Amino acid sequence: MNSVLMHGLTQLLLAVVLLPAATADDAPVDPATLTPLGGNWYVSQTQPAVYYFRDAGRFVDLFTWHQKDSNNDGIANVRLQHDQNFLIIDSQGYPNHPTAIFPNAGNPNSIRVQNFQFRLPLKPQRNDQITTLPMGPIGMALNGVVFFNPFEQGGMNAVAGYSEVWLDSCCGHPQQTGVYHYHKYPVCVKSPFRDDGRQHSPIIGFAFDGFPIYGPWESSGVQAKELQGEQALDVCNGHSDSERGYHYHVTPGRFPYVLGGYRGVLEMSNIRARGTLRIGSIEDNASGESRLPRVIQSVVPGSAVPGQKHRLVITLDPTQAVRQPLPDGVPEWVQIGPFEALSIEREGNRLLVDVEIAADAPVGVLFDCHLEFAGAGVRRVYKANDVFRVTLEEQK
Incomplete structure (x- = not known):
């Protein structure tokens, strides 16, 4: 599928992506x-089968x-089955949220549909030693898109410093074979529960040792990285x-961002680059x-409350x-x-945008x-990290 058509589809999906997600309180199990x-x-006793994860006493339909x-190819993003030891997930690895149009000046690759199959241990086990993260997929978000470790192809930090790579605003980009992936907390991945910073974050994905990956919050007003x-x-x-x-927890703005290694026993069938595994x-x-x-240069105001339309001013520096x-x-x-x-x-070097x-x-x-x-030519793209947040209080 070409990138322009993909962009059109994700624009249509935006209306769906931003609808309030169902919660366990809406339909107790x-x-x-x-x-x-x-x-x-x-798993449900009815068909089609629905898989639930017991999360802090709640039965959550994650997928x-x-x-x-x-x-729009007639195949679901993720399909689930199980055997005695594993939840088996077939994934197209295709984002169900808006993305940048690829290729562009920041990335020459295109997003392509994948044919992944991952096996998550039903009973993940702690390991006596930590296994180093490989290159390539290290886990999977609930939408079937994979997590990569924090490093770019040359082995340097892909999120910060001189080696920072161009990620779109949903924190992803495709590599050479078209695998769209996340190097840091994917803010566009939805969950059955809200993540408003008032309680422990919900699950956003799983590592390949079977342990869940949660959002950034540990409790009301406290991020896990602050513990x-x-x-x-x-x-x-x-x-x-x-x-x-x-x-696990994601740690926005702090290395290793998603995972720093596998604490559990790794399911080796999920690993593509086994030669990069270490202790x-x-x-x-x-x-x-x-x-x-x-x-x-800036986005003003730098914060806004949810559930409303806001006018933002983005200042550009042509130099x-x-x-x-x-x-x-x-x-x-x-x-x-x-x-x-x-x-x-646009007014000179200021953009006035409504979101x-x-x-x-x-x-x-x-x-x-x-x-x-x-x-004409390569699409021009520009990016600024960490410039806007959603808050529960109106900015004074």
Whole structure:
């Protein structure tokens, strides 16, 4: 599928992506209607089968919302089955949220449909030693898109420093074979539960050792990366509590961002680059300043409340467009986190954009902003990291 058609489809999907997600409180699940599979996994006794994960006492349908057909080829994004030991997930690895148009000036690759099959242990087991993250997929988000480790192809930090790569506002990009993937917290991945910073974050995916990956929040107003003492995250970005057992958290703005290693026994059938496996956690090697042009200087206001439309002012600095001059006219597309601009105006070096912040938008984490200019040749794209957040209080 070409990138322009993909962009059109994701624009249509935006209306779906931003609808409030169902919660367990909307439709309580009777455990008597479920068959236990092992560990925290259950399956409905009716057809079509629905798989539930017991998360802190709640039976959560993690995948049904993501079993849509994002690329309109008649195949669901993710399909589930199981055997005695594994939840088996077939995934097209295709994002069900807005993305940049690829290829572009920041990335020469195109997003392609994949044919992944991953096996998650129903009863994940702690390992005596930490397994180093391989190159390629290291886990999977609930929408079937894969996580990569924090490093780019040359082995340097892909998220920060001189080696920072161009990620779109949903924190992903495709590599050479078209695998769209995340190197950091994917703010556009939805969950059956809101993540408003008032309680423990919901699950957003799974590592290939079978342990769940949660969003950034540990409790009301406290991110997991801020914990100290016995509850602090370990080098793998995980810890244990009495309700969830061992689990991982994403750490926005702090290495290793998603995973720092596998604390559990790794299911080897999921690993494509087995030659890169070692013992031990990974270490941050970011150095220097990012080479990405800082054309986007600011987004004002830098925060907004959910459930409303907001007018934002994006200030541009043409002197930062070092390879080619900043194009005239209005960008074809502006996106901040998962929110695409509804309207775009330009006054000199200022863009006036209107965005609708979903009622269930992730709260308290910083979003990136990117904009795109169409035209002859390679599509021009510009990006600014960590420039906007959703808050529960009006900015004074």
